[in-house]
Amino acid sequence: GAGVSQTPSNKVTEKGKYVELRCDPISGHTALYWYRQSLGQGPEFLIYFQGTGAADDSGLPNDRFFAVRPEGSVSTLKIQRTERGDSAVYLCASSLNRWHTEAFFGQGTRLTVV
């Protein structure tokens, strides 16, 4: 595809359940980023991958959040024991290498924990 693809676009889950959010970056982009955005706020950084490795995971709020990118392309954000406070739009972005080039964002996954 031409852009960053995120699936699903919407996810409703019950409190305490496990969820996986998927991001397909633009082909050839080595850098991949996850953000989450609450209503009325700017996106909040979660984690950054360079290739397969997490170069910066300082934004992950706690150990219930985990992300992988095993082959250096598709990434999955995993949230265990979801809480209502996890409800937000989760955004993925990719760039050719680092931030001094243009970053492309997906449309996001809207997660609602009920």
Place this chain on the structure above:
Amino acid sequence: DAKTTQPNSMESNEEEPVHLPCNHSTISGTDYIHWYRQLPSQGPEYVIHGLTSNVNNRMASLAIAEDRKSSTLILHRATLRDAAVYYCILIEGAQKLVFGQGTRLTINP
């Protein structure tokens, strides 16, 4: 992370120029100034970036003060499609975009 300060909101009229200010008084010599915008229900979209010199592209112009403590994003002729939240962001070795609250731009027809 270096901080930026932007007005919470601005309003302009269609087909008029818009100047969006950003203050970054603690900017370091290696910080790049990036601008992104976010349309309603969309992910953020890259607009422009620069280091020291003014920059132009098809979307906008970026004017950077000589001391680099402030910058201005210029939309030369606003359209209704330019209504969005505009984020001014500094990036250096941290290798990540840190978003603030941004400026919500309203365009009147």
